[in-house]
Amino acid sequence: MPFQDPEKLLMESPFFWKLLVYCSVCSVLDMHNAFLSASAIARQYNLVTVPMAKDPVRVLVTGAAGQIGYALVPMIARGVMLGPDQPVILHMLDIPPAAESLNGVKMELVDAAFPLLKGVVATTDVVEACTGVNIAVMVGGFPRKEGMERKDVMSKNVSIYKSQASALEKHAAANCKVLVVANPANTNALILKEFAPSIPEKNISCLTRLDHNRALGQISERLNVQVSDVKNVIIWGNHSSTQYPDVNHATVRTPAGEKAVRELVADDAWLNGEFITTVQQRGAAIIKARKLSSALSAASAACDHIRDWVLGTPEGTWVSMGVYSDGSYNVPAGLIYSFPVYCQNGEWKIVQGLSIDEFSRKKLDLTAEELSEEKALAYSCLS
Numbered sequence: 001m002p003f004q005d006p007e008k009l010l011m012e013s014p015f016f017w018k019l020l021v022y023c024s025v026c027s028v029l030d031m032h033n034a035f036l037s038a039s040a041i042a043r044q045y046n047l048v049t050v051p052m053a054k055d056p057v058r059v060l061v062t063g064a065a066g067q068i069g070y071a072l073v074p075m076i077a078r079g080v081m082l083g084p085d086q087p088v089i090l091h092m093l094d095i096p097p098a099a100e101s102l103n104g105v106k107m108e109l110v111d112a113a114f115p116l117l118k119g120v121v122a123t124t125d126v127v128e129a130c131t132g133v134n135i136a137v138m139v140g141g142f143p144r145k146e147g148m149e150r151k152d153v154m155s156k157n158v159s160i161y162k163s164q165a166s167a168l169e170k171h172a173a174a175n176c177k178v179l180v181v182a183n184p185a186n187t188n189a190l191i192l193k194e195f196a197p198s199i200p201e202k203n204i205s206c207l208t209r210l211d212h213n214r215a216l217g218q219i220s221e222r223l224n225v226q227v228s229d230v231k232n233v234i235i236w237g238n239h240s241s242t243q244y245p246d247v248n249h250a251t252v253r254t255p256a257g258e259k260a261v262r263e264l265v266a267d268d269a270w271l272n273g274e275f276i277t278t279v280q281q282r283g284a285a286i287i288k289a290r291k292l293s294s295a296l297s298a299a300s301a302a303c304d305h306i307r308d309w310v311l312g313t314p315e316g317t318w319v320s321m322g323v324y325s326d327g328s329y330n331v332p333a334g335l336i337y338s339f340p341v342y343c344q345n346g347e348w349k350i351v352q353g354l355s356i357d358e359f360s361r362k363k364l365d366l367t368a369e370e371l372s373e374e375k376a377l378a379y380s381c382l383s
């Protein structure tokens with residue numbers, strides 16, 4: 001049932017008004033007490049059906065003054081992430097040089113008068129930001145600048161994720177779900193996991209849903225079908241140019257039933273070549289076109305990721321999430337690697353038993369190797 005304001009529902013009930021008049025008389029025209037008495041009686045005796053309002057969920061967005069943050073926070077406040085009946089309290093963290101801009105975002109959130117938004121914490125204090133949060137979307141990080149080596153950017157970001165891991169571990173709500181967006185997303189998530197040992201590994205993930213959605217988009221354009229009719233692509237591995245977008249199990253809903261993407265595209269050269277490189281390089285193509293990295297699609301994918309994780313994936317549909325490898329599909333355990341997952345009751349499970357051909361095997365191994373190298377580099381930066 002959609003969320004309805006209980007007080008408004010009470011006011012709309014003719015019976016409530018009769019009761020109110022009666023209680024007013026009894027309270028000798030003390031209307032405030034009369035209202036409280038009438039609503040208490042009405043609720044106690046179930047005279048009016050009033051749905052229970054949900055408690056707000058606290059959602060942390062780090063790097064909230066940045067460009068993904070600016071696209072993401074209104075989506076969360078509108079119910080795109082957790083549903084149209086779920087009130088939220090936004091916790092927004094950024095660093096002191098961005099404090100004024102962060103405050104501007106807070107002002108805009110107030111001005112937008114989102115009915116689901118029950119509070120905003122805008123802070124540069126990591127402890128205040130993390131306190132009591134149920135969901136943490138980690139977007140904050142140091143962008144790569146001209147002349148910087150890969151190791152320099154890795155070094156800055158893994159130190160941020162090491163310190164924010166401790167703050168989340170100590171101050172977030174029990175069972176807080178964490179999504180790392182900032183690059184290198186898989187390795188930042190791994191560092192967060194390693195330095196927050198009391199957060200269960202099943203609660204830490206990284207964003208590869210943007211790549212998954214990009215793959216759906218490419219197939220939909222190629223076949224000229226609705227993107228919502230395409231499903232079960234897979235992104236394996238790293239959110240980098242070694243990721244493997246795999247369509248071997250993907251299908252399209254057609255008037256004649258579900259058909260395999262490979263059969264409909266009927267062009268293996270395209271599927272094994274240009275399709276893969278287009279998805280792998282899409283982030284770079286956006287940077288080239290916009291002179292900025294993707295933001296609205298990244299924010300939308302972050303909402304998709306959390307929504308499916310919390311509310312479940314549709315029957316027969318899987319999505320891609322960067323999660324802690326348990327050795328499934330012979331991917332080395334101990335990496336944060338993107339797998340196909342089903343979600344139910346707030347938990348993800350890796351889809352098992354999919355066939356992996358020789359072409360795919362090489363691609364799964366290549367991206368795993370890159371992740372192992374990143375892990376070693378991250379540890380060398382921290383030591």
Ligand SMILES: NC(=O)c1ccc[n+]([C@@H]2O[C@H](COP(=O)([O-])OP(=O)(O)OC[C@H]3O[C@@H](n4cnc5c(N)ncnc54)[C@H](O)[C@@H]3O)[C@@H](O)[C@H]2O)c1
Nearest residue numbers: 063065066067068094098140141181182183185207210298
């Ligand atoms: N995984 C994905 O699919 C995906 C997609 C797009 C972008 N990204 C990555 O997301 C990150 C954010 O992108 P953006 O375009 O919003 O960048 P941005 O530079 O616009 O914003 C980053 C924000 O993080 C803040 N920040 C820096 N250090 C911080 C810290 N220690 N704590 C809190 N905040 C901090 C900065 O002040 C800034 O406001 C980048 O690393 C980008 O590469 C990932």
Ligand SMILES: O=C(O)C[C@H](O)C(=O)O
Nearest residue numbers: 183282283284286293294
């Ligand atoms: O920020 C980037 O390097 C690209 C980003 O991860 C993306 O996939 O759009």
